[in-house]
Amino acid sequence: MNKTQIIKTLTTGALLSYKRYNTLPSVTIAQAILETGWLQHVEGNNIFGIKWTNGCGYEVQEFNTHEYINGVKTPMVCKFRKYDSVEASILDHGKLLSFSRYRAVIESKDYKQACQNLYNCGYCTDNEYPEKLVAIIQENKLYQYDPVFRGKIPTSSNLENIKYLQSSLNKMKIKDINNNILVVDGASGALTITAVKNFQNIVGITADGICGPETLNALEIIMRKPICSINSSKNKIAIRYLQYRFKASMDGIYGDETQRCVREYQKNNNLAADGACGENTWAKLFS
Numbered sequence: 001m002n003k004t005q006i007i008k009t010l011t012t013g014a015l016l017s018y019k020r021y022n023t024l025p026s027v028t029i030a031q032a033i034l035e036t037g038w039l040q041h042v043e044g045n046n047i048f049g050i051k052w053t054n055g056c057g058y059e060v061q062e063f064n065t066h067e068y069i070n071g072v073k074t075p076m077v078c079k080f081r082k083y084d085s086v087e088a089s090i091l092d093h094g095k096l097l098s099f100s101r102y103r104a105v106i107e108s109k110d111y112k113q114a115c116q117n118l119y120n121c122g123y124c125t126d127n128e129y130p131e132k133l134v135a136i137i138q139e140n141k142l143y144q145y146d147p148v149f150r151g152k153i154p155t156s157s158n159l160e161n162i163k164y165l166q167s168s169l170n171k172m173k174i175k176d177i178n179n180n181i182l183v184v185d186g187a188s189g190a191l192t193i194t195a196v197k198n199f200q201n202i203v204g205i206t207a208d209g210i211c212g213p214e215t216l217n218a219l220e221i222i223m224r225k226p227i228c229s230i231n232s233s234k235n236k237i238a239i240r241y242l243q244y245r246f247k248a249s250m251d252g253i254y255g256d257e258t259q260r261c262v263r264e265y266q267k268n269n270n271l272a273a274d275g276a277c278g279e280n281t282w283a284k285l286f287s
Contacts, residue, residue: 003140006039011145012178013087015190017094018147025190026142027110027118029091030133033140048093056090063077068125070247087189097123111137111146144197144209147189159186165211166192168219171286172241202244203237204252206220225286230259242277245285 108114147174193209246261
């Protein structure tokens, strides 16, 4: 697997860990990458080097490793947990960080603070560990998977905007990274961010995952269900969304290809096959 594929492999578990244990996805993914050398060195699906202890509920495995003792890299043989899957390892990692010892990590306002607190709380012995994690996060833009409002309380207007966004994305059949619809809770969490970015890429605006004016404006354009046809040159945002739904080239131009795709969709859904996206076709798309 290349780096993009590896990140995708880790992201699903990292987002689930965030949902269950409030662990920042960027930090979880970066730790997995650092601990395994981009999944090149994995034993028993243990991708975080979590040690085995009596009563932990997992099988044990032993292999050579090293620890930093008084700043000196020292080789030793240690016992480690063995997991049935990588996802199980990720969730156990999240559970571990939910213990009171690592409260500072979970309560960190951003990934930089969380990385430093991992070292401060004794998760690792390498004093360069936080710097290495931050470098991985920034080089691979892993911060894009983190929630927007972590450490802050969203205003009531933001909550309503996000609820409207979540509800609209569900109507438009735009799902999160796990191919699920969103929970309409007004929380700009990691899963909502992935769905927002998907929407932003579809309509051709800045894909930052943020529910800002540009994104809300794009939503409004589509939710107004403008009539689009071969003769329309406006509403490029709406046309790009239609092209996405009709599996046509997404260029924002309602050309012959888009018209053909619309007609095919209309025929398949017992609609008047006029090749124009009007009220009935929009209604079917949002049903």
